[in-house]
Amino acid sequence: MVAVENPIHRAYLLKIVGEEGLKIVEAMPEGEEVTDEHIAEITGISLNTVRRSLYLLYEHRLAVYRRKRDPDSGWLTYLWKICPEALDSALEAEVRKLINKLNARLRYEKDHVFYACVNGCARFVFEEATENNFICPFCQGSLEYMENSTIVEVIEERIKELSAALCS
Amino acid sequence: MIEEALEYIRSNPDGVLQSDLWKALGIDSRKCSRIVAKLLKDGLITREEELAEGVRTYRLRAVERPACTDRFTPLMASDIFDPCAGCTDECVPERCPKLSEWLFALAFSKSTGQKPHAAASL
Numbered sequence: 001m002v003a004v005e006n007p008i009h010r011a012y013l014l015k016i017v018g019e020e021g022l023k024i025v026e027a028m029p030e031g032e033e034v035t036d037e038h039i040a041e042i043t044g045i046s047l048n049t050v051r052r053s054l055y056l057l058y059e060h061r062l063a064v065y066r067r068k069r070d071p072d073s074g075w076l077t078y079l080w081k082i083c084p085e086a087l088d089s090a091l092e093a094e095v096r097k098l099i100n101k102l103n104a105r106l107r108y109e110k111d112h113v114f115y116a117c118v119n120g121c122a123r124f125v126f127e128e129a130t131e132n133n134f135i136c137p138f139c140q141g142s143l144e145y146m147e148n149s150t151i152v153e154v155i156e157e158r159i160k161e162l163s164a165a166l167c168s
Numbered sequence: 169m170i171e172e173a174l175e176y177i178r179s180n181p182d183g184v185l186q187s188d189l190w191k192a193l194g195i196d197s198r199k200c201s202r203i204v205a206k207l208l209k210d211g212l213i214t215r216e217e218e219l220a221e222g223v224r225t226y227r228l229r230a231v232e233r234p235a236c237t238d239r240f241t242p243l244m245a246s247d248i249f250d251p252c253a254g255c256t257d258e259c260v261p262e263r264c265p266k267l268s269e270w271l272f273a274l275a276f277s278k279s280t281g282q283k284p285h286a287a288a289s290l
Binding site: 008011012014015016017056060061086088089091094095097098101102104105108150151153154155158161162164165166167 | 253261262275
């Protein structure tokens, strides 16, 4: 069985395939091929959910499959194998993706002035706030200037930490 | 193909000759050179010149990564995992509410002095 002990690996799998998906991963024999029907049987999870989870894992390169045709019936059987060794490279890909998104967000945060509803409904850029006469369109509360220097700082810090994760 | 090349190099602790790599992967040497250049640029492999049967080639070795469980903790903000992982929503990072929630959790941790990524609490 595949034991997912690293808390980050667990969090990642939970994010991608959810709790049932994590159960499926942990029920898969390590280094061996297994059919989706067998996994559904031993976990008690519906076959549809098992297949959906396995395809999601496949999309993230965390599982591979091989098709085998039954010579008598002509039916195709899918044999699945989990690739826990690929978790780190999958996480590296996620880190690269997140760095790109954070860079885009950082530019946006630096290029705009923000106003927020005093009742916490939403945050607006200056242009939207003026269009609404500094009144919240949801609750009619007033919109007040919102300092975003902390957000800018945390994005910059986190980009550095994520970049270090790729170099370490 | 890049991942396959990296896996192949990693599976050979003594390194792989570039002239053997493209043969093993079933690709041509030009494509192999581009893959090697990308892996070098990402710092995933190292390259040393070597003569093999009188022909100049390169020995490629995977860069050893410490098996550090903390390496990816910056993907966490408090107990929220990277919102972009597995996300299928239309991607607008400037206004994405999930990314905002993750960033606000980070900012909150910073302002309250909490550990910014508490993976141990998962």
